[in-house]
Amino acid sequence: MPADNFGMLKVLEDFSQQCRTALDLANGIAVSGKVDKIVVAGMGGSAVGGDILKAYMHSSKIPVFVVKDYSIPNFVDENTLFFAVSYSGNTEETLSAYEQAVRKKAKIVAVTSGGQLAAKAKKAVKIPSGLQPRAALGYLFFPVLGVLANSGIVDAKESEIKEMLDILGKKDDFKTAGERLAKKAYQKTPVIYASSLFGPVAYRWKTQFNENSKSPAFHHVFPELNHNEIVGYQLMNKNDWIAVFIRDKLDNERVKLRMDITKEIISSRVEVEEIFTRGEGLLSRMFSGIYYGDFASYYLALANRVDPTPVTVIENLKKKLR
Amino acid sequence: MPADNFGMLKVLEDFSQQCRTALDLANGIAVSGKVDKIVVAGMGGSAVGGDILKAYMHSSKIPVFVVKDYSIPNFVDENTLFFAVSYSGNTEETLSAYEQAVRKKAKIVAVTSGGQLAAKAKKAVKIPSGLQPRAALGYLFFPVLGVLANSGIVDAKESEIKEMLDILGKKDDFKTAGERLAKKAYQKTPVIYASSLFGPVAYRWKTQFNENSKSPAFHHVFPELNHNEIVGYQLMNKNDWIAVFIRDKLDNERVKLRMDITKEIISSRVEVEEIFTRGEGLLSRMFSGIYYGDFASYYLALANRVDPTPVTVIENLKKKLR
Numbered sequence: 001m002p003a004d005n006f007g008m009l010k011v012l013e014d015f016s017q018q019c020r021t022a023l024d025l026a027n028g029i030a031v032s033g034k035v036d037k038i039v040v041a042g043m044g045g046s047a048v049g050g051d052i053l054k055a056y057m058h059s060s061k062i063p064v065f066v067v068k069d070y071s072i073p074n075f076v077d078e079n080t081l082f083f084a085v086s087y088s089g090n091t092e093e094t095l096s097a098y099e100q101a102v103r104k105k106a107k108i109v110a111v112t113s114g115g116q117l118a119a120k121a122k123k124a125v126k127i128p129s130g131l132q133p134r135a136a137l138g139y140l141f142f143p144v145l146g147v148l149a150n151s152g153i154v155d156a157k158e159s160e161i162k163e164m165l166d167i168l169g170k171k172d173d174f175k176t177a178g179e180r181l182a183k184k185a186y187q188k189t190p191v192i193y194a195s196s197l198f199g200p201v202a203y204r205w206k207t208q209f210n211e212n213s214k215s216p217a218f219h220h221v222f223p224e225l226n227h228n229e230i231v232g233y234q235l236m237n238k239n240d241w242i243a244v245f246i247r248d249k250l251d252n253e254r255v256k257l258r259m260d261i262t263k264e265i266i267s268s269r270v271e272v273e274e275i276f277t278r279g280e281g282l283l284s285r286m287f288s289g290i291y292y293g294d295f296a297s298y299y300l301a302l303a304n305r306v307d308p309t310p311v312t313v314i315e316n317l318k319k320k321l322r
Numbered sequence: 323m324p325a326d327n328f329g330m331l332k333v334l335e336d337f338s339q340q341c342r343t344a345l346d347l348a349n350g351i352a353v354s355g356k357v358d359k360i361v362v363a364g365m366g367g368s369a370v371g372g373d374i375l376k377a378y379m380h381s382s383k384i385p386v387f388v389v390k391d392y393s394i395p396n397f398v399d400e401n402t403l404f405f406a407v408s409y410s411g412n413t414e415e416t417l418s419a420y421e422q423a424v425r426k427k428a429k430i431v432a433v434t435s436g437g438q439l440a441a442k443a444k445k446a447v448k449i450p451s452g453l454q455p456r457a458a459l460g461y462l463f464f465p466v467l468g469v470l471a472n473s474g475i476v477d478a479k480e481s482e483i484k485e486m487l488d489i490l491g492k493k494d495d496f497k498t499a500g501e502r503l504a505k506k507a508y509q510k511t512p513v514i515y516a517s518s519l520f521g522p523v524a525y526r527w528k529t530q531f532n533e534n535s536k537s538p539a540f541h542h543v544f545p546e547l548n549h550n551e552i553v554g555y556q557l558m559n560k561n562d563w564i565a566v567f568i569r570d571k572l573d574n575e576r577v578k579l580r581m582d583i584t585k586e587i588i589s590s591r592v593e594v595e596e597i598f599t600r601g602e603g604l605l606s607r608m609f610s611g612i613y614y615g616d617f618a619s620y621y622l623a624l625a626n627r628v629d630p631t632p633v634t635v636i637e638n639l640k641k642k643l644r
Contacts, residue, residue: 037385044549059396063359063385068546069518070574074381092576093545196391207550214556216563218540223415224390227366228529231635234536235626240562241538252392254414254643261642265635304557313553313587320583321576 004302006309008212011135012294013175016168018138019287023161025139026125026146031107035081035153039106040144041067041097042085044207045133049085049111049141051200052286056145057154058197070096072104081153082106083144087133089115092321111143132309134211137204137290160281167284168291177275178295184273185209185242185296186303191270192219193262194246194289195255198277201246201286205293212308213300222255222262230262233269241270246289248277326624328631330534333457334616335497338490340460341609345483347461348447348468353429357403357475361428362466363389363419364407366529367455371407371433371463373522374608378467379476380519392418394426403475404428405466409455411437414643433465454631456533459526459612482603489606490613499597500617506595507531507564507618508625513592514541515584516568516611517577520599523568523608527615534630535622544577544584552584555591563592568611570599 011018038057040050050066057064065073070093076082082101086094089112098117101108110121113129113136125143127136148154168174190209194202202219209217220229243266245259263272278288301308333340360379362372372388379386387395392415398404404423408416411434420439423430432443435451435458447465449458470476490496512531516524524541531539542551565588567581585594597614599607623630 043546047546047549061397063387063395063397065385068543070545070576073385075383075385210550210552210554214553216551216554216558221390223392224365224369226639227369227636228532229538230532230639231536231633232532232538234628234635236538254392257643258639261639264642265639306556311553313556314549317548317552317580317583317587320586321579 003307004309005307008135008298008308011131012298013171015138015291016165016171019142019168020165022127022138022142023146025127026143026150029109029123029125029147030150031081031109031147032151033107034079035107035151036062037075037080038062038064039067039072039076039080040064040083040085041072041094041101043068043091043093045137046085046087046091046094046140048137048200048204048207049144050083051203052141053144055197055200055286056282062153067097069093072097072100076101076104076106078105078107080104080106082108083111084108084117084121085111085140085144086115086117087113087136087140089113089117109147111140134208156283160283163279163281164284164287167279167288174291175295177292179299181244181273181275181292181296182299182303184271185300188240188242188271190215190217190242190244192217192244192246193225194221195248195251196221198246198248198286198289201289204290205244205246205297208293208297209300211311212297213304214306215300215304222258226258226262230265233266236269238269238271243270243272245272245274246277247274248285325629326631327629330457330620330630333453334620335493337460337613338487338493341464341490342487344449344460344464345468347449348465348472351431351445351447351469352472353403353431353469354473355429356401357429357473358384359397359402360384360386361389361394361398361402362386362405362407363394363416363423365390365413365415367459368407368409368413368416368462370456370459370522370526371466372405373525374463375466377519377522377608378604384475389419391415394419394422398423398426398428400427400429402426402428403473404430405433406430406439406443407433407462407466408437408439409435409458409462411435411439431469433462456530478605482605485601485603486606486609489601489610496613497617499614501621503566503595503597503614503618504621504625506593507622510562510564510593512537512539512564512566514539514566514568515547516543517570517573518543518546520568520570520608520611523611526612527566527568527619530615530619531622533633534619535626536628537622537626544580548580548584552587555588558591560591560593565592565594567594567596568599569596570607
């Protein structure tokens, strides 16, 4: 039985420490001048920080766009703050997006552990190497937040960050809940649901089940899924699926009611599990939601008898792409 | 065996005529003054037009946002052109978004067949009633395009529209291809893939499989899926899934290569079917991609012995929400 040969559990357990370290990495790095749009370009694990930033800034006057592709929107210009995020620094889509942003004269900050991106970028936050990108979420997100704070664009309060670090420090709670959920998800296909705001958290769960557990997994958001996906349960088989609802105490009241009713409706067709985010601040609530899923996917990997760390399929694909 | 008791086939067959009629519905309706952002608010079938508009305007300097929720972004202001799209006119999320847009003093145009939205909106495109929203895509999209053209914001060329109508008029080609695909998808879960640009087409397929065929179905886009979802095939069972690739001749060359390699990699785990869009203009290519899927979901409904038209689950949910 393949076990955790590359130490994924240790990396997960150290996540609050990673976030703490990551908070200082952007020290001294800022942009100046007008910023009326923010674009985060990245792929896979390196893009999750962008998704989270978009949610974190949902009430900002400055729109945030996450680009997971070779090309960037045509409206990127000199008033655009453009983050090129690639853990390895060699992600071809992100390098392509970076080159386009240079031509558009955007204000560019790279977040990377090295590679071509580190060599090219004039302004970069250098982050520690040696991890799987998806295991480096703290390093990939907090430098972006730091640059925005240093530039006077966001105001992440000390108390909000402290609360998050405290909550993530209680790792045993998350481990226990994650392991329990993994047992329920074993030999089923997980479908992860959240509010639109917590969509990035649901997507993170989905991708972690894919990459860590090597399992199919999907996600969708409320209220949109009530207009289509819910009908698909009519032909679903109870033994094949598990629906996980990620719930937040500040979910819109109508969305809360929709979640309750949806659970009632689909319970005859699938297992339904509910996960509740923790804390008061949005950072706590998002990262606690993510942290449960990281452990759930880790324990599902062990149950599936696969090592959570290597993603051989992606490595093979990259070789064929050369 | 439940058949097509409500005439979905007829509605699908008449789609090019619906688009033709829809093109004139916005005549005389325009907005004036500065527009630097476009927001389309809608849910489910009423939101698909927004997704398509976002793709259609992908090279515009004006960003397009699609809101599928109760609340709208904080950056909506008097320079925002805001489309409130609700086929029934009574979709609670869209009505809530509409009220917020009014408070933000956005330039609002409603697209609806009636209901509260028609009663409230000062500027509205009235569209024919009596269809399922998802079967009214022509009525829901072309009035939006028309208002944008009338306002000098987009320039949809006569020749591009004519090509699209000609291609959609060849309905037998799409019926045949859709029926063939439905046979392959029978008793499998479809997972639909496309480039990012054609993501709305893939999402439309997914939702049509949900609503018409009452089947689970999911979607994702290239290149992002190469960074996570592809790993999930490791534990997939050939008999349970079918992957459908929607391919476009103008897909980025690296994305084309990714699709070829991905097909090769996952073929041992799932059936893979490829669908090719038709035409030169982006409207033709998007709507031809959609039209295949509409017929595929129709024929899969018949195979599944369900009527494609009623979505009882959604109706029940709405009753419980009152």
